[in-house]
């Protein structure tokens with residue numbers, strides 16, 4: 001697939017997830033076979049004024065390319081300014097979030113609130129396309145709620161405004177993350193536009209990814225919660241769609257290797273103070289399949305350093 005000037009090697013990609021798809025996690029997903037990785041949504045206002053936390057969230061490096069930086073907002077000038085910062089940071093693509101269901105954003109008329117206002121999305125896309133040289137893509141849902149599907153109209157308008165790809169999360173904004181996705185909306189968007197279409201929702205294993213691509217006709221699938229604690233899903237799905245040999249599930253030592261790499265990466269990236277707070281949640285995703293998971297979960301809460309953490313992983317992932 002090509003997204004504007006950017007070549008994407010195969011259809012298995014990482015979906016953006018707040019609090020999860022940070023730089024260390026994206027590197028793991030890339031190494032384990034994701035063709036394209038996307039960072040979490042960052043407020044365009046903060047990015048445009050180069051707030052320190054926002055810039056940290058928009059860290060990238062050539063190792064993870066092609067990579068997508070995502071922003072949200074509803075002011076064309078602010079979005080254009082923020083997109084310039086995303087490009088300066090080294091991202092290959094800037095993605096505009098029109099899907100986030102969190103109340104704070106909806107209340108400000110941003111994120112998913114814009115699914116009810118297709119022409120506002122078109123104006124935002126136009127302003128950003130004018131401002132940057134990298135491809136501009138959009139992330140949408142089926143519509144504001146189950147009764148109002150706006151995805152097809154928005155995809156068409158965004159294409160006319162210069163968007164290089166549409167990524168459809170196959171749920172409505174009102175649905176948030178609850179309940180099954182309706183993949184048929186991705187198929188309808190794919191039929192309606194010439195630009196590549198990516199989709200996500202409910203992909204939990206490699207076979208789901210293949211089914212998603214077959215049923216929707218989409219150019220790519222973005223894996224969300226299905227990769228938390230299981231980034232091997234990328235290489236498994238890639239093998240299935242590219243006709244390679246089946247990839248066996250990871251051994252316990254492979255799990256230990258990856259969880260250590262991820263956690264060391266988080267300590268480097270966030271520093272001790274923040275990494276220690278994040279650690280239990282991150283590690284527990286990987287430890288869920290351990291027979292003594294409950295014990296691991298209790299012990300990981302008290303960890304204060306990367307050395308202690310390594311000891312715990314060696315003890316439990318055996």
Ligand SMILES: Cc1cc2nc3c(=O)[nH]c(=O)nc-3n(C[C@H](O)[C@H](O)[C@H](O)COP(=O)(O)O)c2cc1C
Pocket residue numbers: 015016017018019020039040041070097099100139169177200201202203223224225226
């Ligand atoms: C915890 C969490 C955080 C998310 N954060 C973002 C985000 O920052 N930007 C975005 O476009 N989508 C975000 N999403 C949506 C995902 O990109 C993806 O569309 C969705 O998770 C697909 O559904 P699935 O998890 O059932 O596969 C998030 C999803 C979850 C579960």
